[in-house]
Amino acid sequence: MSQIILGKTGICVNKNGFGALPIQRISKEEAKLLLTKAYDNGINFYDTARFYTDSEEKIGYALSHVREKIYIASKTMADNVKGFWEQLNTSLSLLKTDYLDIYQFHNPSFCPKPNDGTGLYEAMLEAKDKGMIRHIGITNHRIKIALEAAESGLYETIQFPFSYLASNEEIELVNKCKEYGIGFIAMKALSGGLISNSAAAYAYLAQYDNVLPIWGIQKEKELDEFISYVKNPPVLNKELSEIIELDKKELCADFCRGCGYCMPCPANIDIPNSARMSLMIRRAPTSIYLNEEWQEKMKRIDECINCNHCKNHCPYGLDTPKILKRNWKDYKQFI
Numbered sequence: 001m002s003q004i005i006l007g008k009t010g011i012c013v014n015k016n017g018f019g020a021l022p023i024q025r026i027s028k029e030e031a032k033l034l035l036t037k038a039y040d041n042g043i044n045f046y047d048t049a050r051f052y053t054d055s056e057e058k059i060g061y062a063l064s065h066v067r068e069k070i071y072i073a074s075k076t077m078a079d080n081v082k083g084f085w086e087q088l089n090t091s092l093s094l095l096k097t098d099y100l101d102i103y104q105f106h107n108p109s110f111c112p113k114p115n116d117g118t119g120l121y122e123a124m125l126e127a128k129d130k131g132m133i134r135h136i137g138i139t140n141h142r143i144k145i146a147l148e149a150a151e152s153g154l155y156e157t158i159q160f161p162f163s164y165l166a167s168n169e170e171i172e173l174v175n176k177c178k179e180y181g182i183g184f185i186a187m188k189a190l191s192g193g194l195i196s197n198s199a200a201a202y203a204y205l206a207q208y209d210n211v212l213p214i215w216g217i218q219k220e221k222e223l224d225e226f227i228s229y230v231k232n233p234p235v236l237n238k239e240l241s242e243i244i245e246l247d248k249k250e251l252c253a254d255f256c257r258g259c260g261y262c263m264p265c266p267a268n269i270d271i272p273n274s275a276r277m278s279l280m281i282r283r284a285p286t287s288i289y290l291n292e293e294w295q296e297k298m299k300r301i302d303e304c305i306n307c308n309h310c311k312n313h314c315p316y317g318l319d320t321p322k323i324l325k326r327n328w329k330d331y332k333q334f335i
């Protein structure tokens, strides 16, 4: 299966979506090369956001000449109607287009609905009426909000983290979306870098014919890997199944997904990486995380003022300060 249909939207795209968050970290020309290569190799779904600094601008720069041949999804974090229109107009202008295929509420803390007093959903409908957007979507990291959005019948696509580490409740969300004809866009299919075997990640998601993974791509080597999987899809054989089972055992429910919603930290702690350090030093090349720079960053955990900002903003309900301290203790012992 190399194509996927996003529910009732009817959008039919290459099974590999391009997650355009990481292209913020590379130059405009490097991004152009990457995006052009992706397009030339059949990737035709690009997911970006107003919040991803210059990601939209880079897509507009690289792909506006093939606009009609690709699908673009963007997102708004606006919490009021004025902000909604400002962000939508900015996105359209940076993407050099007059419509978005999917416009998504970007990880709101509630499920926007008509008559909820914010006017946000009504603004979506108006934008759709005006032809500025074609479909209404929502992204979230909280299972409760995603389930509520699925049940509401108001959303044509739902974007949610989904990988082989998914819980039963998360799998239920995917199945519900299929039942309701809602397109399911899977973010964090590599669980923010904790899953290092992309073939296993790919093979697992390929079992779900309603799930469109958007791979966060920053390097040509990563892009080449996913392009090669379309030609030669990895099969969920005994070897890959064992890797998945082992990872599931090792990564228990309270691990940090690296989403960054707990930031900023008043003590300047790099929470998304520090809270996963025990896993990172064992799963990634250790030299990266054991150098002086990282030792300094980890040391900042001692400066935590226990304000609980991180804990209160973590969509996974983690006790972040406690996890940070546990990681710092382990890190010191490890080195």
Ligand code: SF4
Binding pocket: 264, 265, 266, 267, 268, 269, 271, 303, 304, 305, 306, 307, 308, 309, 310, 311, 320, 321, 324
């Ligand atoms: S509790 Fe500590 S780690 Fe969390 S935001 Fe406050 S200072 Fe930062």
Ligand code: SF4
Binding pocket: 255, 256, 257, 258, 259, 260, 261, 262, 263, 271, 272, 275, 310, 313, 314, 315, 316, 318, 320
């Ligand atoms: S602690 Fe929670 S909010 Fe912060 S990066 Fe980890 S999963 Fe995300």
